[in-house]
Amino acid sequence: MQMLDTTSIVPLYKQLKDLLLSDIKEGRLKVNQRIPTELELSQQFQISRMTVRKALAELVDEGVLAKKQGKGTFVQEEKMTEDLSSPNSFTNLCRRNGKEPGGRTLKFTLQEARERDRRVLQLGDTEQVIRVERVRTADNVPVMLENLYFPGHLKNILTENLNDVSLYQILREKYGLHSGNSVMEISVCEATPEEASVLEIKTGKPCLLMEEIVYDQYNKPLHRTKSVLRGDKFKYISPRMNVNPMK
C-alpha cells in the first residue's frame, strides 16, 4: 500500500490528490468507479479528514471526480472537447480526443418540410426536405444523435450509402457545393425516451442540444442540423478575442 510522505515539502493534501490522479490515469481507479469515502481515506493514509476533504474538493472542482448525492464520489470520464473556433468534424473531434469515430444511419428520407425547414432552408412552396438521422459513436459508444435537414432539390444525395461516405463529399461531387459559414446554438436539454434509448442513457439525463444552420459557398442555406449530445461526453471550448469590460 502506498503511503504519504510526512517529511516531504509537498503538502499532504497535494500528495493525496496526485496519488488519486495517478490511480485514475493508470486505471487502478476506473471511470464511474466510486472512490473510498473521506473517512476511509483518512484512516487508510492516517491523515485528517480536513486534508482528505481538501484534496477531494479540488478534484471535484477540476471535474476529475463528481459527488452524487447520497451515493458517494465517483471518477468522471474526461469529456471530448469540441473547439468552436475550428472546423466542425466529428471524425476529427474523435481522433483529437483519442477515440475511434463510427456511426450508423437510422433514417434517410425525403419528407414533408416543416415550417421551420421552409423558413431556414429557404425552400420553395412545395419543396420537400431530406432528413438524415444518424447516431455517432466514439469507441463504439453512442454519443451523439444527429438530425440533418437538406433542401429537397438536393435529392440526388439520397442514392448514397451514408454509413461509409461523407455527405459533404457527395455534395461537392454531385452539386459542386461546399460548406461555408454557419450559425450555431448550444443549450441543454433532457433526453427524451427516444433519444435516451439511442444514446443508451436514462430518460431525462442532461444533454447538449446543438442546432446549426450551415451555408454554402454562395451563402445559401445548405442544411440545418439538430443534434443531441451526451452531456457526460462533450464540452465546447471557445476563444473570445478582445472582450470588453463586463459590468
Next chain:
Amino acid sequence: MQMLDTTSIVPLYKQLKDLLLSDIKEGRLKVNQRIPTELELSQQFQISRMTVRKALAELVDEGVLAKKQGKGTFVQEEKMTEDLSSPNSFTNLCRRNGKEPGGRTLKFTLQEARERDRRVLQLGDTEQVIRVERVRTADNVPVMLENLYFPGHLKNILTENLNDVSLYQILREKYGLHSGNSVMEISVCEATPEEASVLEIKTGKPCLLMEEIVYDQYNKPLHRTKSVLRGDKFKYISPRMNVNPMK
C-alpha cells in the same frame, strides 16, 4: 371561442400552430402552463388528432413547447441568448433579452489558492486568491451562480461594495487593467444541492457550466470564472466562419 377556418388556403395544422403561438405571446397561455391534450384540442377545434399532432410536433421542435413524460405538454420559457462572438456582459445580455439585470454578492474573500488557481492565474508561491461569489438575477429570478477568482495581489478590489459597482471598473481605476482575450469552456452539469438552493431549482436539474479564463491587455491572467447557469434560462449562440468539409 376561436375556430379554425376550413375554407382558408392556410393548412389547418398551421392555423392551430399560429393560434397557440399568439395565445402564448399574448399571455392566454403562460410559461410552464400545461396546454390541452391532443384529444382535447382535436375535439375543441373539430380537427383530426393527426393535425393536432403535427402542430404540436413543430412547436416542440422549435422549443416553444416541451413534452414532459407522463405529465403533458408545457409552454417553455424563451431562453436568453448569450452571443459568444460579442463581449461578455451579464448586464447587456439581460437588456438585449428584455430583462432587468440584478444580483447580490454571496462571498467576497481572500482565501488560500487551489492548485488550479495557482496554475491558471500564475500565482506566486504564497499568493492567495480573491474569490467573489455572486448570484445574478434577471427580472429578480436567480439565473446564474458565478464564482470569480482573482490573483491575491489585486486585493485592493476587496474594499469595494460589489453590489453596485462593476469589478472591471475597479480594476481599471485602481490598477489600470482591462480585460482582453479569454478562453471559455461550456458543458452541462447537474445542479448540486447548494447550487440548486441558490438558483431556486431542484437538485440535479440540468445546468450550463461555463468556465472561463480572462486575460488582461498584457495577456496576463486577470481572473478565472466558474459559473453555473440555469439550463432552462440560457442558450449560447456562436457564428462559425468558413467551416471546412465535415466527414
